[in-house]
Amino acid sequence: MRNDTPAFSEPLHVGRPNLASPEKFIELVNGALSRKWLSNDGPLVRELEAQVANYLGVKHCVAITNGTIALEIAIKVAGLTGEVIVPSWTFIATVHALRWLGVTPVFADIDPETHCLDPESVRRKITDRTTGILAVHLWGRPAPVAELEAVARERSLTLIYDAAHAFGVSAEDKMIGNFGKAEILSFHATKFFNAIEGGAIVTNDDEFATRARLMRNFGFVGEDHVVIEGTNGKMSEISAAMGLANFGGLADLIDVNRANYDAYVRGVSGLPGLRVLEIDARHLSNYQYVVLLVEEDCPATRDDILAELRRNNVLARRYFWPACHRMEPYKSLDPEAGADLPETERISDQVVVLPTGTAVNVDEIGVIVDILRNTVEASVNHRTGGTDGA
Ligand SMILES: Cc1ncc(COP(=O)(O)O)c(C=O)c1O
Known part of the structure; x- marks a missing residue:
């Protein structure tokens, strides 16, 4: 039976302002x-x-x-x-x-x-x-x-x-x-x-x-x-x-974001069909966005995952969805634009941006990863007709 109490009593927002001083x-x-x-x-x-x-x-x-x-x-x-x-x-x-x-x-x-x-x-x-x-x-x-x-x-x-x-x-x-x-x-x-x-x-x-x-x-x-x-x-x-x-707080903020990013990458690795978009180590990064990709082989849909996160007060977001060519006025100006944008179309259906920065700590990320794992496992069980007690 699902526990309906949200994992977090206060909402964890994406993009909560960081205030150094x-x-x-x-x-x-x-x-x-x-x-x-x-x-x-x-x-x-x-x-x-x-x-x-x-x-x-x-x-x-x-x-x-x-x-x-x-x-x-x-x-x-x-x-x-x-x-x-x-x-x-x-x-x-x-x-x-x-x-x-x-x-x-x-x-x-x-x-x-x-x-x-x-x-x-x-x-x-x-x-x-x-x-x-x-x-x-x-x-x-x-x-x-x-x-x-x-x-x-x-x-x-x-x-x-x-x-x-x-x-x-x-x-x-x-x-x-x-x-x-x-x-x-x-x-x-x-x-x-x-x-x-x-x-x-x-x-x-x-x-x-x-x-x-x-x-x-x-x-x-x-x-x-x-x-x-x-x-x-x-x-x-x-x-x-x-x-x-x-x-003055930027260097510290990068450290916080980096630790959060690493915790998400560790937590998500091994979850089927989920991946955190990699950061190429050749470049400096501010680690500002943690981009979770819900790929085709994930047992849960992107929107199931988002709904479950939000039900638990993790206010993750589908960023840039729908992509600009699917918003007005561009959609009406060129309804066929998507035909030349296969990667944009595919990726815009996969992204969930997760909270980071000073709004969240590594322990809370552990709980967020548990929500992701439980959602994926529940979808596997749902598809296979349930394995509880089997
Ligand atoms: C990629 C990109 N371009 C431009 C902007 C616009 O910036 P501002 O919100 O400061 O007007 C944003 C901001 O949200 C953005 O994400």
């Missing part, structure tokens, strides 16, 4: 309040930009309100028009940012081992109207940077990256933030690096950075001289304060 946050906010300088390129924003640029070894960091506006500004600065190739297997903001600016997103498929763009699929999607590639370092796994660079060079396309998941991550010995024409970051509260709402454009291109800075502030140079069309992409001092307060 609430005290430092309050101290920095008090400083901003006493200066009466709350936005418009304040000292905390500048300090955050300097620290991010230094951490990534990149020349310019332009702090922005959030990752979505950072994408929009980067797409504008890069001059992308016509069609841009993008994965469908990403958060909808990557794709919406293109369409919001009148650019047509064209979906390419992914490599099932990394969940990032497959360069061969990208090649197949290039037309006379293609002006660029917007690649994503999904789950903080680096996209195939060398291959994408080669495609972009051969076909004279502009390559930019959505690195919303990839703060503190490298592609071999080079930090993400240094690839393509520019990369965008998200510092949303649920991300590895939390500035409440926030993001940035990072680039080694002086002109790109100058134009991004202008566009983030309505195109103003000085007080009353507008030289370019722009928007409001400014980060507030309060967000910068949260970012600065969290900076």
